[in-house]
Amino acid sequence: MAIRRGRGVAAINYPTGMNLGGDPTQALVHSTPTGNFMVTLSSVDLGQGMKQIMAQICAETIGVPTDRVVVDTADTDTGPHCMGTFASRGTHRAGNAVIQAAREARQVMLEVAAEELEVNASDLETDGQGNILVKGAPQKSISIFDVALSAHFKRGRSISGRGMFLIPRSYPEKETGAMKPSTCYAHACTVAEVEVDDETGEVTVLTVKNVFEIGRALNPKMVEQQLVGGSWMGISHALYETTEPYYPNRDHGGTDFNQYLMPGPGDLAQTEIIVLERPSADGPYGAKGPGEMCANPQIPAVANAVFDAVGVRIDTLPITPERILRALKAQASN
Amino acid sequence: MAKVSVQFTLNGAEKAEFIDSGTTLLHALRDKIGDTSPKGGCHQGTCGACSVIIDGELRLSCLTLAETCSGAAITTTSGLSEGGVLHPLQRAFLDAFATQCGFCTPGMIMAAKVLLDHTPNPSRDEVVEALSGNICRCTGYEPIIQAVLTAARSNSQNAARGESKKMELRKSYFADQRKDDLHEIGQPRPRSDSPGHVTGKTAYFADRNFPGMLHLKMVRSPHHHARILSIDISEAEKHPGVVKILTAKDVPHNVYTILILIQIGPEDETVLADGKVRWKGEAVVAVLAETERAAQEAAAKVKVDYEVLPAVFDMEEALKPGAPIVNEYHGRNYYLYDSGECRKVRFGDVEAGFASADHVLEQTYQSSPIEHAPTETTGCIVAPEGNDRFTCYTNTQAMFFTLDNASIILQMPGNRLHFVGGTVGGGFGGKVDVIVEPIAILGAKLTGRPVSFIYSRAEEMQISSPRAAEKVVIKDGVMKDGRIVARKVTGYTDAGAYSRHSPYGAQKGAGHYPGPYTIPNVWIDTYCVYTNRTPSSAMRGFGVTIGDFALEVQMDKLARLIGMDPLEFRFINAYRDGDMKAHRQPTEGAALIECMQEASRAANWPVAEKFMAMSSYAKGA
Numbered sequence: 044m045a046i047r048r049g050r051g052v053a054a055i056n057y058p059t060g061m062n063l064g065g066d067p068t069q070a071l072v073h074s075t076p077t078g079n080f081m082v083t084l085s086s087v088d089l090g091q092g093m094k095q096i097m098a099q100i101c102a103e104t105i106g107v108p109t110d111r112v113v114v115d116t117a118d119t120d121t122g123p124h125c126m127g128t129f130a131s132r133g134t135h136r137a138g139n140a141v142i143q144a145a146r147e148a149r150q151v152m153l154e155v156a157a158e159e160l161e162v163n164a165s166d167l168e169t170d171g172q173g174n175i176l177v178k179g180a181p182q183k184s185i186s187i188f189d190v191a192l193s194a195h196f197k198r199g200r201s202i203s204g205r206g207m208f209l210i211p212r213s214y215p216e217k218e219t220g221a222m223k224p225s226t227c228y229a230h231a232c233t234v235a236e237v238e239v240d241d242e243t244g245e246v247t248v249l250t251v252k253n254v255f256e257i258g259r260a261l262n263p264k265m266v267e268q269q270l271v272g273g274s275w276m277g278i279s280h281a282l283y284e285t286t287e288p289y290y291p292n293r294d295h296g297g298t299d300f301n302q303y304l305m306p307g308p309g310d311l312a313q314t315e316i317i318v319l320e321r322p323s324a325d326g327p328y329g330a331k332g333p334g335e336m337c338a339n340p341q342i343p344a345v346a347n348a349v350f351d352a353v354g355v356r357i358d359t360l361p362i363t364p365e366r367i368l369r370a371l372k373a374q375a376s377n
Numbered sequence: 378m379a380k381v382s383v384q385f386t387l388n389g390a391e392k393a394e395f396i397d398s399g400t401t402l403l404h405a406l407r408d409k410i411g412d413t414s415p416k417g418g419c420h421q422g423t424c425g426a427c428s429v430i431i432d433g434e435l436r437l438s439c440l441t442l443a444e445t446c447s448g449a450a451i452t453t454t455s456g457l458s459e460g461g462v463l464h465p466l467q468r469a470f471l472d473a474f475a476t477q478c479g480f481c482t483p484g485m486i487m488a489a490k491v492l493l494d495h496t497p498n499p500s501r502d503e504v505v506e507a508l509s510g511n512i513c514r515c516t517g518y519e520p521i522i523q524a525v526l527t528a529a530r531s532n533s534q535n536a537a538r539g540e541s542k543k544m545e546l547r548k549s550y551f552a553d554q555r556k557d558d559l560h561e562i563g564q565p566r567p568r569s570d571s572p573g574h575v576t577g578k579t580a581y582f583a584d585r586n587f588p589g590m591l592h593l594k595m596v597r598s599p600h601h602h603a604r605i606l607s608i609d610i611s612e613a614e615k616h617p618g619v620v621k622i623l624t625a626k627d628v629p630h631n632v633y634t635i636l637i638l639i640q641i642g643p644e645d646e647t648v649l650a651d652g653k654v655r656w657k658g659e660a661v662v663a664v665l666a667e668t669e670r671a672a673q674e675a676a677a678k679v680k681v682d683y684e685v686l687p688a689v690f691d692m693e694e695a696l697k698p699g700a701p702i703v704n705e706y707h708g709r710n711y712y713l714y715d716s717g718e719c720r721k722v723r724f725g726d727v728e729a730g731f732a733s734a735d736h737v738l739e740q741t742y743q744s745s746p747i748e749h750a751p752t753e754t755t756g757c758i759v760a761p762e763g764n765d766r767f768t769c770y771t772n773t774q775a776m777f778f779t780l781d782n783a784s785i786i787l788q789m790p791g792n793r794l795h796f797v798g799g800t801v802g803g804g805f806g807g808k809v810d811v812i813v814e815p816i817a818i819l820g821a822k823l824t825g826r827p828v829s830f831i832y833s834r835a836e837e838m839q840i841s842s843p844r845a846a847e848k849v850v851i852k853d854g855v856m857k858d859g860r861i862v863a864r865k866v867t868g869y870t871d872a873g874a875y876s877r878h879s880p881y882g883a884q885k886g887a888g889h890y891p892g893p894y895t896i897p898n899v900w901i902d903t904y905c906v907y908t909n910r911t912p913s914s915a916m917r918g919f920g921v922t923i924g925d926f927a928l929e930v931q932m933d934k935l936a937r938l939i940g941m942d943p944l945e946f947r948f949i950n951a952y953r954d955g956d957m958k959a960h961r962q963p964t965e966g967a968a969l970i971e972c973m974q975e976a977s978r979a980a981n982w983p984v985a986e987k988f989m990a991m992s993s994y995a996k997g998a
């Protein structure tokens with residue numbers, strides 16, 4: 044009886060957005076009279092940080108600091124339609140809608156600035172700090188604050204924009220299954236290292252090294268938190284979780300956090316996250332949706348590592364100590 | 378009910394309240410005093426979200442009777458910052474990006490504060506120990522542990538197991554395609570919602586309290602499959618505090634299906650059971666009462682007479698001729714696609730591929746249902762606006778999707794409905810079924826009063842849709858040189874008793890197989906199967922997660938079968954730009970190879986130089 048070590052690898056991809064498309068999202072952007080910007084959506088923030096990311100996307104597009112943008116969302120009286128927050132679609136779909144709306148607003152903003160500065164709008168650029176400058180002559184400038192005031196009180200212009208993003212729905216061909224499930228895919232490769240106690244069947248995940256390709260990390264710290272949390276959930280799925288431990292038998296389903304098992308703070312694997320960026324052709328600033336994908340590769344990587352450690356295949360999830368011990372016993376009696 | 382008076386200090390301020398005897402401290406703080414920083418994630422002592430500090434000790438306010446707190450000094454997370462200056466723990470949670478949905482955060486901060494009050498310089502193990510009564514479903518705990526260690530200015534740099542490295546961005550890959558010319562994008566800006574999370578100020582839907590609010594509780598089926606012979610609500614109606622009891626006949630359009638919005642029918646599910654129940658836990662009767670307790674007690678007095686019917690739980694059994702029919706709206710135990718009994722993908726000639734292969738391996742993989750288990754349970758509060766409009770405060774993941782479905786079920790024009798979300802305490806796909814909102818709106822309409830319908834923790838775990846159990850059969854033909862020449866996948870998704878999103882998930886699987894590999898001959902069938910269990914639905918990785926488990930374990934087996942390194946075997950088959958996928962889309966933007974190259978380096982898992990020299994770019998490019 045011994046503690047045995049093993050390691051396993053898995054590589055995966057994952058589609059961004061609702062399968063087969065047909066999932067629109069709209070956004071509205073407008074400036075306040077003092078040059079702050081409101082993004083109005085009906086999308087929902089589940090904790091992944093959608094509001095923050097939409098603010099950064101709007102700020103980047105208009106050319107202002109992020110703290111000049113306020114996001115108002117999840118209200119059906121004010122926000123235009125969004126299909127919902129699921130299928131790794133929030134950043135991709137709503138982000139594209141926000142870019143389109145912000146571009147339209149930026150154009151009006153530059154036109155008003157051009158009138159104030161008596162130049163062509165196409166000769167202007169933003170400095171990202173809240174000012175609009177004449178290209179090549181930066182001493183000639185006007186603050187966005189003043190542009191917004193002028194637009195509103197003097198020139199009667201609305202600095203605002205409408206955004207819409209829709210990938211037309213694809214219908215699978217009946218006989219061949221020809222279809223377009225998604226326009227872009229995130230990728231991952233995970234290597235997990237485990238210890239298996241062949242006496243108790245207990246698995247300890249020692250390390251998990253995750254490489255994720257996510258298009259573009261719009262906010263690297265937020266990407267990190269989502270990927271770390273996802274990696275934990277993947278390990279949890281691999282080894283612990285189910286509402287029906289003896290599926291398809293309906294008995295013994297857990298009804299609270301004492302019975303429904305997940306790794307606690309004392310059961311964490313040493314986790315490494317490496318991010319690659321291959322910007323997607325149709326993503327907002329190249330982003331793809333990594334929110335779901337990040338919890339997938341750990342499951343087979345752990346399963347393969349368990350085999351590497353003790354030589355039994357557990358092809359049924361979750362990989363519980365009971366299943367490992369039964370498999371070891373069966374192996375011994377063969 | 379007997380009223381008792383209770384006096385204590387809350388974050389230094391005197392409080393005196395008259396409360397019902399038996400009121401929990403959590404309830405008193407949130408609903409009487411209005412401090413909503415302690416959260417109710419389970420009301421049964423298993424999540425820690427309700428943690429508060431009573432006379433210096435960490436306590437679960439959901440298990441503490443308010444009347445036992447007289448004379449006590451109570452601290453909550455909302456009272457930690459002084460004069461707008463964050464407590465060091467709050468600051469550290471912000472800086473460590475230790476909050477995502479933030480629902481667990483106030484409880485975590487309470488637990489950490491008690492630790493640091495007693496042990497100013499804790500070891501990592503002591504931090505772990507202190508946090509181990511608090512559940513977080515989003516963060517994976519590591520950032521929280523780091524935040525507490527930082528707040529303690531712990532110098533103990535012991536690299537204990539679990540200590541993790543910071544994320545690294547490798548810009549050397551795809552350098553020709555990524556630009557660094559952006560100002561706001563790519564910057565690690567602090568999250569604008571985190572200050573609300575760490576101070577307990579972020580508003581979740583249940584943090585609202587309306588005068589005269591009613592509470593809705595469901596009478597649920599105790600049987601997996603049964604005919605309803607009669608429903609007797611007469612005793613329940615007499616129960617003190619009961620205001621209204623709803624049955625199927627009260628629901629204007631009782632038979633519905635949520636994907637009807639994208640023309641995926643038929644309508645196959647009842648809001649309240651009518652004539653039959655098809656899974657254990659199915660909603661039969663809704664009770665609305667002045668208090669949660671009255672609703673619960675009255676629900677127990679509803680008498681439903683059932684004739685138990687044979688049930689089927691196993692997908693294979695369900696598909697056999699003569700199996701009990703789970704759902705008459707389908708009339709068969711599988712979803713009928715336009716392509717027939719399954720979604721199909723046909724590419725090349727899979728049988729010829731098997732015939733030419735050096736080895737053929739067929740294996741079966743199985744999973745069990747998995748719960749999203751967000752720390753905040755599913756729910757909503759509906760308030761009549763007095764102008765024939767209803768505002769629904771909800772934690773749905775999809776506002777208009779839910780509004781439009783509610784509009785159909787209630788036969789109420791959409792302009793009468795106003796849906797308001799906010800921050801959701803974790804979703805993971807568990808909050809996209811339209812379950813609580815329509816019936817709560819109906820209750821508010823029929824009573825003219827605000828209605829709260831919030832799942833208990835037990836309902837969240839066993840009643841709300843889980844991730845489907847799946848069975849995946851993979852048959853591969855592989856050559857000795859490592860090329861996979863044929864792959865046949867048969868996937869079965871256990872939808873439970875009703876469709877919800879499952880027909881879509883099973884179909885998503887068909888588009889995902891055969892995985893990120895280029896295989897010339899592919900055959901895929903994915904089935905959506907009905908059984909007498911809790912309807913399953915979407916969850917993080919919907920239609921793909923279990924498939925990836927099956928595919929990637931299969932890849933490992935194939936590599937070992939032909940005596941090849943598992944990582945090198947994947948390089949040989951990895952898809953690249955321009956490769957035609959089985960569903961007849963050319964591959965674009967591939968990056969699998971680069972992920973594997975980087976994993977090879979990071980994990981010190983060497984592969985042959987030729988693989989390290991590969992690229993996802995099209996072969997000719």
Ligand code: FES
Pocket residue numbers: 416417418419420421422423424425426427428437438439440
């Ligand atoms: S432990 Fe009190 S609400 Fe969960």
Ligand code: FES
Pocket residue numbers: 090475476477478479480481482512513514515516752802803
């Ligand atoms: S951040 Fe902990 S439960 Fe969401």
